[in-house]
Structure formats: structure tokens, C-alpha cells
């Protein structure tokens with residue numbers, strides 16, 4: 001039976017370190033500040049932003065909370081980002097995705113100052129990640145890496161399969177795992193023989209978020225594999241991941257639950273990035 005990789009425990013550890021770093025920065029005269037920007041009234045996005053605001057406040061991080069109507073134009077949003085870019089009291093800028101259809105997400109993300117890119121999604125941060133030089137990395141994949149690190153799981157030499165190829169999760173995670181000397185296969189909706197690839201994996205990370213389209217079942221998992229479930233969806237009336245947890249935990253060596261797995265890590269890593277951004281601003285003063 002698999003041991004649980006508790007994202008809650010790892011997130012608590014990260015947040016404690018962030019709390020101490022915030023206190024230290026405040027002693028040096030810097031109050032880390034995170035600005036969140038939410039456009040429109042998507043309830044899931046509002047919930048995510050509320051959690052980010054709440055966690056920041058709990059850790060002593062100052063916040064700005066910009067909530068804008070869905071009719072806000074791309075130019076107005078670019079102007080707001082520029083204002084936040086040039087505000088010396090703001091250290092981190094998070095524009096909650098997805099944005100309404102009339103706004104070009106890439107244009108907005110690209111306009112965020114790399115020094116304040118706490119989501120790690122600007123082209124600059126992506127390029128730095130490719131060169132193993134990023135200070136601010138995307139929160140969800142770095143949360144996965146933090147979990148592995150906390151439980152002292154060394155991925156060097158492992159065959160890892162990621163089911164996701166988004167800029168938010170799969171692609172940056174592939175780079176992070178390769179940096180740690182894993183051999184990585186990135187899969188997606190057009191992958192052939194996915195189950196066979198999964199059965200050969202020492203480490204599986206899945207982030208599909210649609211149980212009808214994809215469920216990781218026990219027959220797809222090698223005995224002793226490590227299974228990390230990033231997916232979030234509703235299944236049988238409950239919050240669930242991609243993994244058939246009860247069956248897969250009988251075969252895996254380590255497994256993340258949903259909820260309580262990768263979810264809490266994403267916010268914890270955002271807080272960590274905010275403190276890193278504030279520290280960078282201090283060095284550059």
C-alpha cells in the first residue's frame with residue numbers, strides 16, 4: 001500500500017519558511033506585497049484569488065486586490081499591469097487565468113515585469129527555466145518538485161511520464177524533472193499507447209482534469225510507481241483528481257491525495273515566489 005505524499009504537510013512547511021522570511025524582510029524595511037488581478041466573475045477563479053489573498057494575509061504579506069468587470073478591455077488591463085509594474089511597493093503581480101475571451105492572455109502575461117512574475121509564466125521566466133536559471137518558477141510544477149524534495153525522493157534515472165503539455169503544468173515540470181536527471185515523456189490527448197507508456201513509468205504525474213476523458217486506473221500503473229495527481233475535477237459529486245485513488249494506492253509506493261495533494265502546494269509556492277520577488281527588489285534598490 002502506497003505512502004501518502006501530503007501536500008498539506010509540505011505546504012505548511014513552505015508557509016512557515018515564508019512567514020519567517022517575511023518577518024526578516026520587514027525587519028529590513030521591506031513589506032512583501034502581492035497584487036492579484038481578477039477579470040470577470042468566474043466563480044472558480046474568484047475562489048482561487050480569495051485563497052491567495054487569504055494565505056498572503058495570514059503570512060504577513062501585504063496585498064492589493066483588483067477585481068474588474070468582464071468588460072474591462074485589453075488596453076485597460078495592460079495599463080493596470082504597467083501601473084503595478086512601476087509601483088515600488090508591489091513585488092508580485094498575479095493575473096488570474098483564464099481571462100475573458102476578448103483578452104489575449106499571452107499579451108497580458110508578457111507585459112508583467114519579469115522581476116514581479118510570481119506565477120513564473122512570462123516568456124522571460126520560461127526562457128530562464130529552460131536555462132536552469134529561473135528565480136521565479138511556475139507554482140504548480142515547482143510545488144510538485146517541492147513535494148518530491150520534502151519526502152527525499154530522488155528522481156535521478158527514473159522514467160517519468162507526465163500526462164499534460166500545458167505551459168502551466170506539463171512543459172515546465174518536464175524541464176524541472178530533466179534538470180534533476182529524470183528521463184521524461186510528455187503525453188497528451190494525441191499520445192498513442194498511453195497506458196503502455198504509463199505502465200513503464202517509475203513516476204507518473206497526471207493533470208488532465210476530466211475523468212470522462214482520462215482516469216488513471218490501477219492497470220496503467222507499475223507496481224511501486226510514484227503517482228502525483230495534479231488534476232482537479234468533480235467526480236461522483238466530490239472534488240477529485242485524475243487518479244482512481246483507492247485502487248492505485250494498492251499498487252503505488254507513494255501517492256498524492258486529492259484534495260490535500262498538489263492543490264495546497266500551488267498557493268504555498270506563490271507565497272514563496274512573492275517573498276523571492278521582494279528579496280530581489282531589495283537587492284536591486
Ligand SMILES: NC(=O)c1ccc[n+]([C@@H]2O[C@H](COP(=O)([O-])OP(=O)(O)OC[C@H]3O[C@@H](n4cnc5c(N)ncnc54)[C@H](OP(=O)(O)O)[C@@H]3O)[C@@H](O)[C@H]2O)c1
Nearest residue numbers: 140164165166188189207208209213214230231232263266
Ligand atoms: N492542483 C492545482 O493546484 C492545479 C494547478 C493547475 C492546474 N490544475 C489542474 O490540472 C489540470 C490541467 O490544467 P491545465 O491548465 O494544464 O489544463 P489544460 O491546458 O486543459 O491541460 C490538460 C491536458 O490534458 C491533456 N488531455 C486531455 N485529454 C486527454 C486524454 N484523454 N488523454 C491524455 N491527455 C489528455 C490535454 O492534451 P492536449 O494538449 O492534447 O489538449 C492537455 O495537455 C486541470 O484539472 C486543472 O484544474 C491543478
